[in-house]
Amino acid sequence: GESVGLHLPTLSVQEGDNSIINCAYSNSASDYFIWYKQESGKGPQFIIDIRSNMDKRQGQRVTVLLNKTVKHLSLQIAATQPGDSAVYFCAENAGGTSYGKLTFGQGTILTVHP
């Protein structure tokens, strides 16, 4: 069935370090992926997305890598700051009859120490 999972539930880094958050997905039909950041008491905030015809996409301080061969997605955050501390979710969309349905993973808690 469809599922999106994360290898590491928690990640602690020092301010200024680079962070890498990983995500595995199981639905080979998925063709669109999004990373969200969720702070306590808030809804998920869009970070970056990538379509299946791409391997890499860069934003401001963030990079998403997609490896369709092994069905793996990662989010890299450069020069991590205390304000980056939050829960990070990857989400997939399988397209077709799935329309706008996003399937989320359980999330990774990122803690940035000053």
Place this chain on the structure above:
Amino acid sequence: ETGVTQSPTHLIKTRGQQVTLRCSSQSGHNTVSWYQQALGQGPQFIFQYYREEENGRGNFPPRFSGLQFPNYSSELNVNALELDDSALYLCASSMAGGSNQPQHFGDGTRLSIL
């Protein structure tokens, strides 16, 4: 640009009651999706509305229903509330009814069932 807004922010109900949650989509967005997020988990897709019709549904019983209005705002209705319905209910809006469009979330309604 106005983001996604949800009301109320918090709600307490008892088992068997009915509840209506409301969502105003981000300006320029015509598609609304609803998600349920249990504590410590990722959001689960309930359904999506596009052009005032249900455009896809997740694994939720019929007592979860919705509406979309001509101004693209939406309601989520839950009948015969159960204890397990206690969760954060998130609304997300996007452009167009298909997949491969980023969904932008509101901060949710925290529903507690006693």
